[in-house]
Amino acid sequence: MILDIIISSLINGSVYALLAIGFSLIFGVARIVNIAHTAFYMLAAYFIYSGTKKLGLHPALCMLAAIVPVTLIGILCYRLFIDPIREHEAAVLIATIALAMAMQEIMLLLFTGDFLGVPSLVEGYRMVFGVKIAYQQMLTIVVALLVLAWVWGLLLKTRLGLAIRSTAQDREVANLMGMNESRVALITMGVSVGLASFTGAVIAPLAIVNPFMWMHPLIMMMAVVVLGGMGSIKGSFIGAYILGFAEALVVFLIPMGAYLKGSVALSIMILVLLMRPEGLFGIAFEEER
Numbered sequence: 001m002i003l004d005i006i007i008s009s010l011i012n013g014s015v016y017a018l019l020a021i022g023f024s025l026i027f028g029v030a031r032i033v034n035i036a037h038t039a040f041y042m043l044a045a046y047f048i049y050s051g052t053k054k055l056g057l058h059p060a061l062c063m064l065a066a067i068v069p070v071t072l073i074g075i076l077c078y079r080l081f082i083d084p085i086r087e088h089e090a091a092v093l094i095a096t097i098a099l100a101m102a103m104q105e106i107m108l109l110l111f112t113g114d115f116l117g118v119p120s121l122v123e124g125y126r127m128v129f130g131v132k133i134a135y136q137q138m139l140t141i142v143v144a145l146l147v148l149a150w151v152w153g154l155l156l157k158t159r160l161g162l163a164i165r166s167t168a169q170d171r172e173v174a175n176l177m178g179m180n181e182s183r184v185a186l187i188t189m190g191v192s193v194g195l196a197s198f199t200g201a202v203i204a205p206l207a208i209v210n211p212f213m214w215m216h217p218l219i220m221m222m223a224v225v226v227l228g229g230m231g232s233i234k235g236s237f238i239g240a241y242i243l244g245f246a247e248a249l250v251v252f253l254i255p256m257g258a259y260l261k262g263s264v265a266l267s268i269m270i271l272v273l274l275m276r277p278e279g280l281f282g283i284a285f286e287e288e289r
Contacts, residue, residue: 003131005248011137012220013244014144015203019217020224020236021151022195028168028231030086030185033093036077038214038221039100040193044070044200045209046107048118059121063201067194074193078186086185100214107211116209140202147198148237154191155233164188168231216262220247223265227272229279239280243268 023037044066051062077099085091120136127133155161167174167184175181207213224243228235246268247261254260272279 001252003129003133005245005252007131007133007137007141008248008251009241009245010141011144011203011206011244012247013241014141014148015199015217015240016220016224016244017148017237017240018144018195018199019221020228020240021148021233022192022199023221023225024228024231024233024236025164025168025188025195026185026192027225028233029164029171029188031089032082032086032189033089033096034082034192035093035096035218036100036103037096037192037196038218039103040070040074040196041200041203041217042107042209042211042214043073043103044197045118045204045207045213046111048201048204049111049116049209052119053116059119059205063121063204066201067197070197070200071190071194074196075186075190078189082189083182083186100218104211104214111211113211118204118209120205136205140206143202144199147195151195152233160187164191219262220265223269225279226269227279229281232279232281235279235281 019038019041023034026032026034026037047066047070048059048062051057051065052059057065081095081099082092085095120134122135122139125132125134126138153161155165163174163179163184164187166177167179167181167188171181174184220243224236224239227243228237228239243265246264250261250264
C-alpha cells in the first residue's frame with residue numbers, strides 16, 4: 001500500500017503541478033483567473049481519442065499533435081473573449097466559466113457523455129516489492145517531471161522567462177522598461193494552455209475521457225494555487241505534491257475515500273484561506289504595495 005500511495009502521489013502531484021503552474025503563469029502576468037484552464041486539458045484528451053480511435057493513428061503521434069491545435073484554440077479564445085475585457089476581473093471570471101461550459105457542451109454534442117479510453121503508449125508492467133506498476137505510469141511521471149524542469153529553466157534561464165517574471169512582478173515598470181506587456185501576456189497564455197494540453201495528453205491513457213473530466217482537476221488546481229500562493233510558481237509546485245500525497249492517503253486509507261478527495265482538497269483550501277490567505281509562498285501584488 002505504501003508503494004501504491006507513493007506512485008499515486010507522484011502521478012497526481014505531477015498533473016496538478018503542471019496545471020497549477022500554467023494557471024499561475026497567466027494569473028501572475030495578466031491577473032486572469034482562467035476557469036477554462038482545465039477545459040483545455042479535457043480538449044487535448046478528446047483530440048487524442050479522436051486521433052487514435054477515429055483515424056487509427058499511433059497514440060504518441062496523437063499526443064504530440066494534440067498540443068498544437070489546443071494551444072492555438074486557447075490563444076484564439078484569449079484574443080476574442082478575454083483580452084478585450086481583461087481589465088474587468090469579474091467579467092473575465094464569468095467569460096472563462098462560460099468558455100469552459102461551452103467546450104463541455106460541444107464535447108457532449110460530438111461524443112455524448114460516454115466514458116471513453118485512450119490506448120497506452122507502452123504496454124506491460126513491472127513488479128516492485130510485490131506491487132504491479134504499469135510502464136505507462138512510469139512514463140507519465142518521468143515525462144511530467146521533465147516538462148516541469150523545462151518550465152523551470154524557461155522561467156529562470158531565458159529572456160522570455162525574465163520578461164514573464166518581470167511583468168508578473170510589476171506590469172507598469174515592465175512597460176516602462178520597454179517590454180510589450182500585451183505581447184508577453186499573449187505568449188504566456190500560449191505557454192499556459194500548452195501546459196494544460198500537454199497534461200491532458202500525458203494523463204489521457206490513465207484517465208477516463210468524458211466531457212466532465214475537467215471539473216475535478218479544476219478543484220484540485222485551485223486548491224493547489226491557494227495552498228502554494230496565488231501567482232507563486234514554487235508554491236504551485238510544492239502545493240501540488242502536498243495535495244497529491246493527501247489525496248492518495250484519503251483514497252487508500254479511508255473507506256469510500258475516492259468520493260471524499262474533492263472535499264478534502266476544498267477543506268484544505270478553506271483552512272489556508274482562513275489561516276494564511278497569501279498561501280505558503282504568497283507574493284504581494286502591485287496593487288497591494
